[in-house]
Amino acid sequence: MIKITFPDGSVREYESGVTPLQIAESISSRLAQDILCASVLESKVESRKTAAEPLKAEWRIVELNQPITEDAAIKLHKWDDEEAKHAFWHTSSHLMAEALQELYPGIQFGIGPAIESGFYYDVMPPEGVVIKDTDFPAIEAKMMELRAKKEHLEKRMVSKADALKAFGDKGQSYKCELISELEDGHISTYTQGAFTDLCKGPHLLSTEPIKAVKVLSCSAAYWRGDEKRPMMTRIYGISFPKKAMLDEYLALLEEAKKRDHRKIGKELELFMFSDMVGKGLPIWLPKGTALRLRLEDFLKKIQKRYGYQQVITPHIGSKQLYMTSGHWDHYGKDSFQPITTPEEGEVYMLKPMNCPHHCAIYKNSPKSYKDLPFRCAEFGTVYRYEQSGELHGLTRVRSFTQDDAHIFCRQDQVKQEFIRVMEIINIIFKALNFENYEAQISLRDPNNHEKYVGSDEIWEHAENAIREACKEMNLPAREETGEAAFYGPKLDFMVKDALGRRWQLGTIQVDYNLPERFELEYTGEDNQKHRPVMIHRAPFGSMERFVAVLIEHTAGKFPLWLTPDQAVILPISEKSNEYAWKVKEMLEAQDVRVIVDDRNEKLGRKIRDNELKRIPYMLIVGEKEAEQGLVSVRQQGAEEKGSMTIQEFADFVNNTVKEQMNAY
Ligand SMILES: [Zn+2]
Ligand SMILES: [Zn+2]
Numbered sequence: 001m002i003k004i005t006f007p008d009g010s011v012r013e014y015e016s017g018v019t020p021l022q023i024a025e026s027i028s029s030r031l032a033q034d035i036l037c038a039s040v041l042e043s044k045v046e047s048r049k050t051a052a053e054p055l056k057a058e059w060r061i062v063e064l065n066q067p068i069t070e071d072a073a074i075k076l077h078k079w080d081d082e083e084a085k086h087a088f089w090h091t092s093s094h095l096m097a098e099a100l101q102e103l104y105p106g107i108q109f110g111i112g113p114a115i116e117s118g119f120y121y122d123v124m125p126p127e128g129v130v131i132k133d134t135d136f137p138a139i140e141a142k143m144m145e146l147r148a149k150k151e152h153l154e155k156r157m158v159s160k161a162d163a164l165k166a167f168g169d170k171g172q173s174y175k176c177e178l179i180s181e182l183e184d185g186h187i188s189t190y191t192q193g194a195f196t197d198l199c200k201g202p203h204l205l206s207t208e209p210i211k212a213v214k215v216l217s218c219s220a221a222y223w224r225g226d227e228k229r230p231m232m233t234r235i236y237g238i239s240f241p242k243k244a245m246l247d248e249y250l251a252l253l254e255e256a257k258k259r260d261h262r263k264i265g266k267e268l269e270l271f272m273f274s275d276m277v278g279k280g281l282p283i284w285l286p287k288g289t290a291l292r293l294r295l296e297d298f299l300k301k302i303q304k305r306y307g308y309q310q311v312i313t314p315h316i317g318s319k320q321l322y323m324t325s326g327h328w329d330h331y332g333k334d335s336f337q338p339i340t341t342p343e344e345g346e347v348y349m350l351k352p353m354n355c356p357h358h359c360a361i362y363k364n365s366p367k368s369y370k371d372l373p374f375r376c377a378e379f380g381t382v383y384r385y386e387q388s389g390e391l392h393g394l395t396r397v398r399s400f401t402q403d404d405a406h407i408f409c410r411q412d413q414v415k416q417e418f419i420r421v422m423e424i425i426n427i428i429f430k431a432l433n434f435e436n437y438e439a440q441i442s443l444r445d446p447n448n449h450e451k452y453v454g455s456d457e458i459w460e461h462a463e464n465a466i467r468e469a470c471k472e473m474n475l476p477a478r479e480e481t482g483e484a485a486f487y488g489p490k491l492d493f494m495v496k497d498a499l500g501r502r503w504q505l506g507t508i509q510v511d512y513n514l515p516e517r518f519e520l521e522y523t524g525e526d527n528q529k530h531r532p533v534m535i536h537r538a539p540f541g542s543m544e545r546f547v548a549v550l551i552e553h554t555a556g557k558f559p560l561w562l563t564p565d566q567a568v569i570l571p572i573s574e575k576s577n578e579y580a581w582k583v584k585e586m587l588e589a590q591d592v593r594v595i596v597d598d599r600n601e602k603l604g605r606k607i608r609d610n611e612l613k614r615i616p617y618m619l620i621v622g623e624k625e626a627e628q629g630l631v632s633v634r635q636q637g638a639e640e641k642g643s644m645t646i647q648e649f650a651d652f653v654n655n656t657v658k659e660q661m662n663a664y
Helices: 020-027 029-034 082-103 133-147 160-169 173-180 243-258 261-267 286-305 319-325 355-363 411-431 456-472 543-554 574-588 603-612 623-628 646-662
Strands: 002-005 011-014 037-042 060-062 072-077 118-124 154-158 187-192 195-198 212-222 231-240 316-318 347-350 374-383 399-409 437-443 477-481 490-496 502-511 533-538 567-571 594-596 617-621 630-635 640-645
Touching: 011 020, 020 029, 020 037, 020 072, 037 082, 060 082, 072 082, 082 118, 082 133, 082 187, 082 195, 082 212, 082 231, 133 212, 154 160, 160 173, 160 187, 160 195, 173 195, 212 243, 231 243, 261 543, 286 374, 286 399, 286 411, 286 543, 316 319, 319 347, 319 355, 355 374, 355 399, 355 533, 399 411, 399 543, 411 456, 411 490, 411 502, 411 533, 437 456, 456 477, 456 490, 456 502, 502 543, 567 574, 567 603, 574 594, 574 617, 574 623, 574 646, 603 617, 617 623, 617 646, 623 630, 630 646, 640 646
Parallel strands: 002 072, 437 477, 567 594, 567 617
Antiparallel strands: 002 011, 037 060, 037 072, 118 231, 154 187, 187 195, 212 231, 316 347, 374 399, 399 533, 437 490, 490 502, 502 533, 617 630, 630 640
């Protein structure tokens, strides 16, 4: 008998060789119906190839028919778990491939992974065939037809030679290339119906649970992302265990399209891109700039309260600086070409990160333990080369401004500094109505200590400091082992937007590497020299990315303190234009951001047009208002607020903004 431990801590005994499905059946038939895969943590791991290999206590995601032969902890995954979705979508990519093989005999397959939402498959259609949008319904229908056969996915371990032969015979040259790179003895295939794929799993036991599918899009993708290799067709899809879930997802997708920050950014005249200026280089238009500056001012105000000092550094730095920091090696391929000068040996680089410049600021004067933490902040613009195919609105750009800061502190201050940064992030997210966010702690791989700089002791200290900080702040944090950078553990923040989509924004990152490379020191209480710990942090991540997420979260309806125009004045007819401009002048004198729409259009048309601009208030003025010095106030998406004097409206706006700002 073996002992199986459940997430609630309860333990049950089973025969050795029991499968997750049988375990679920022993609890309830309903559970057995709902689970899609399982995670198992064995106390001893049999998969060790040699006794010298360290014991790894790691959760493994397994298929429901995987026998468990020793004491283990188990998690049974239903649809709501990421693990289940992953297995579901991965199996769906096999189902799509099976359908494609039937529809397009001779089609060749590349890779077909699950992604955050759905899955894709890279394929090479047969000579002369182009797969287009109009083919999607046929692919979906074929998938549903095959799924109705309730085919099981049969796993087989195969030798490398057999695998090469089997896929070679079918003309699957891309698969053969993948197989040739695999280690013999570890190669498996999965077969459902007439389709066999090279894969290591895990999958669902059959394609039966896939009850609704949608082929979403297709695009060109180079084989293995290499522009010198053949161009394949990447077909994206998504699938669900219930039809209603697909409908809900498609409705969400529709809403997401309406909220696309590229579309709203254009409508609200916030930013632009110009091929003449260069791809991936965002240009902030006046309204967008004003909005961004308000965000920056807001952050500066909070940071000042938390003891940060603002600095400004150049957009380039000498090659030597980046040799010292290590960025020269690291960003080699992804960075822009070095900038040479007529001076011999004088080479500069566009700044990929602000950290080296800030290290120079730290070194500018001797520091004692009393000077720490030393916190310097900069809205620093950095440049990184991204392939043109990867560029996407404000979220993937070649030039962006980080809301960057570096904290230099003592080891014993790390936890407190994390808490302080988390407080700042709390304030910002609250001010912008991101109620939902979570964190991920990236830890080092405990079996691979050589990979990391810094002693075991300081790593343990920092990792515990981050854990404790999260606990004290009541922030749910998931731990990911082996995800830390070589130079220190970090904490990432993920926000959920109004549509439930997750975006990675801010980061707090411990760094033991740069202080070493730049030989940063402070004099301790013991009068000895010590290395400070460096903490990188950017609550927004970058201004570009943050504004993009904010646009999609709010659908362009920003809070009153932040929104580009707070009100638009609509004269009923030409006769009231003069009064409209007078109202604008008076409101502007009191810092209300206001524009006039005096186009020669009907009032109804003007109201509709300005609703699209998402301006919170419309002030309608006619002869009656002009006579009495009033404005008739209409709130976006709400009822009329009635008439106010110009002064009353100015007070109303300014008081609302003041209330919003004083809350933080
Ligand atoms: Zn697979
Ligand atoms: Zn940094």
